[in-house]
Amino acid sequence: MTLTFAASKYAPAPAAAKPRGKRSVRRTLTGWAFAGPATVIVVGLSLFPAVWAFFISRTKWNGIAQPQDIGWANYERLAQDPDLAAAAQHTLFLTVLFVPGSIALGLLLAIALNRRIRFIGFYRTCIFVPYVASAAATGILAGYVFNPQFGLANEALRQVGLPAQQFLESPRQALIVVCIVALWGEVGFTSVVYLAALQDVPKELIEAATVDGAGRWRVLRSVTLPQLRPVTLFATVWQTITALQLFDLIYTTTRGGPMNSTQTVVYYVYELAFQTRRLGYGAAVAYILFAVTLLLTALVLWRGRRSGEETF
Incomplete structure (x- = not known):
């Protein structure tokens, strides 16, 4: 008893526990120290330009002179613009072809690659390489392949006895060829x-x-496809956004031609803003495209959640 009492008497006092509030603040500050710079960059490169573009859409501005505030006049002109209506039709046609085609082909290729065969890693790499390749390089390559005079596509048609086609130089075929290249x-x-x-x-x-x-x-x-419904929902949303925003492939292949047959809404915005210098009207068209994309995405997600498929 005496030894125990003496030991307890001269033992050092336990260190006081740090307040939980200070530890929580320190962790929060440490987290923001790592995530803060990236957050500022993302906000600065996305949110700020989007807000600024909205104010530009309410003006008449060529990028050089002083902008003139015209209110909602740019948005009122959208319903009376025949070029925008044609671009919207082309975008809708491209989306209707591209989204189901990419999902169906992707599923078939995945089923074929989901087997234990020799060189399966090589086959999977070959399928994925076009996706990581530059869209500009893809467009330039497509221009050579589908060239009406010396392209490989027409050469293959001649070998099987079929007539040569105009492909990217035909107003009826150009958008379909662009869709094939995008796929x-x-x-x-x-x-x-x-x-x-x-x-x-x-x-x-x-x-x-x-x-x-x-x-x-x-x-x-009955078994596999029902298990893939959440993935199908995700792929549908992603590929719809891809189709609505397709620009680089059209820029490197047709430049919206021939006769504006491949002019999509995004490429129309590019022409308005950087070729005709109608920045205000181009920003208004871009905001309408953003609203349509957001609405379609919300509808797909709502339909998926109503069916019990949580994807996002």
């Missing part, structure tokens, strides 16, 4: 996404369906 460049993304999702499908479900007598097609339709 070639973007299908690698949906393939990789579906391939990752296929590898996460529970094998127990597939084995149970097989034991019950279901064939490959029945397993794919």
Whole structure:
């Protein structure tokens, strides 16, 4: 008892615990010290230009002279612009072709690549390489491939006895060819996404369906595809945004021609702002495109959540 009392008497007092409030503030400041610079850059390069563009859309400005405030006149002119209506039709046509095509091709390629065969890594790399390649390089390559005079596409048609086509120089064919080139460049993304999702499908479900007598097609339709619905929703939203904002491929292949047959809304905004110097009206068209993109994305997400598919 005496020794215990003496030890406790002369033992050093325990250090006082730091207040939780100070530790929480220190952690918060440390986190913002790392994330703050990146946040400032992102806000400065995205949010500020978007707000500034809204004020520009309410003016008449050529980028040099003093802008004139004209209120909502630019937005009122949108409904009476035949060039914008034609560009919207081209964008809608491209979206209708591109989005289902990229999803269907991506799913088929993912199913084909989801097997244990020799050189499977090489095949997967070949599918994904066009996606990471520069869109400018893709457009320049497409210009050579689909050239009506000496392109490889017409050479292949001649070899099988079919007549040569005009491709990018035909107002009826140019937008379809642009869609094909866009699919070639973007299908690698949906393939990789579906391939990752296929590898996460529970094998127990597939084995149970097989034991019950279901064939490959029945397993794919009744087991695999329902498990891929959230991924399909994500791919639909992503590819819709990609189609609505497609610019670089059109710029490097057709420049909106021939006869404005491939002029999309984004390329029309480019012409308004940087060629005809109608910055105010171009900003108004860009904001309408942003509103349409946001509305379509919200509708797809609402439909997915109503079906019980949480993707984002």
